[in-house]
Amino acid sequence: MEKTRRTTDLAILGVLAQGGPMSGYDIKAYIDLSISQFWGESFGQIYPALKGLEADGLVTRRADRASPRDRAVYEVTKRGRRLLAAWLAEPPAPERPRNETILKTFLGDQAPPGAIRGHLEAYAERAEARVARLREQEREVRRTDAGTRALPFAIATIRAGIHLARARAAWAREAIALIENLSQGETSDDRHA
């Protein structure tokens, strides 16, 4: 029986397996760049985690001679790869999101007039901006990663961001209308779903 690892450990293992050997600092940058929308790790997690992973023989650590800096580079071991693969094969734990914007919307009746509308407006704008950015990123990644085996997965991740951001924007716009029109219904768009 493998001891149960926290997800942080597996995420780090995954990044190392996917992106090749790198430092704790690099891992952070890699995550921030590629999946920050859906996953985050702080240094306060990464460095202790790397220690633990090394202690358990899942990664190896070596000093980076090439760099003029005091850099440690980590690499996944075979055991590490096996553990990662096994974890990836397990059904993902269900998310339990906590969305403050939606909570505040739900409680909108208790809010000062206009406040929720403002939140929703900002929410929609952020989501729309994100869609634009991600579309750009998709094009870029299709170019730069063309041919790599990881490409479809990288694209899938970006597409997730696009789909979800689009949904957020559409929802927020709809919610604004819904709240504006108060009780005179007919705002559902079930027909064209």
Added chain:
Amino acid sequence: MEKTRRTTDLAILGVLAQGGPMSGYDIKAYIDLSISQFWGESFGQIYPALKGLEADGLVTRRADRASPRDRAVYEVTKRGRRLLAAWLAEPPAPERPRNETILKTFLGDQAPPGAIRGHLEAYAERAEARVARLREQEREVRRTDAGTRALPFAIATIRAGIHLARARAAWAREAIALIENLSQGETSDDRHA
């Protein structure tokens, strides 16, 4: 300067303001029923939180005489309502989701063949089932809450669930295709956005 409260406190205050006086047990049930998709609270949070809220004069506690059980009923005070309104007017803290399904998809290249596909299939099915359930719930709430001031906000919350679940389903289906077709591109649906 108001001391900074954890979101749990405000959520409880909000539920009490919205749903009327109720017990800790009721608060849990109310949340589970109405916004469980976007917000959760456990008893381990609720009961201590209620104590704190009472100590600070944001809610009042009284024994429920009507019930044959040993029940405490909480009610928001004026100060509580003021604090709630002020919090609702503040811009919501940005969410930082951790989506294990998407993380695993991103790392798909490291997974045993077919594993990710299976996760995505299940993800899509769950999302589709949720859409169906929420549509039903929307119809129901429109009926039962018709005319109340909170109706548009309740509907908006359900609509959020529908939009997001729909996006998840669509994404998962698309991602399956994307991964299946591996490197032979042309899966983006940017045109009809």
Added chain:
DNA sequence: TTTGGCATGTAATCCGTTACATGATTAG
């Protein structure tokens, strides 16, 4: 030369879930 980025770590704190503990009431 001083700012920003690279680089690594620890400690405090917060927050949340889970498990545990207890007991009454009600429906089957």
Added chain:
DNA sequence: CTAATCATGTAACGGATTACATGCCAAA
């Protein structure tokens, strides 16, 4: 009678963020 539900709480634990602390290197 007995299982489920109502009802309230505490304690242990785990996991994550933030702040703190330190220092070197490169570019402006």
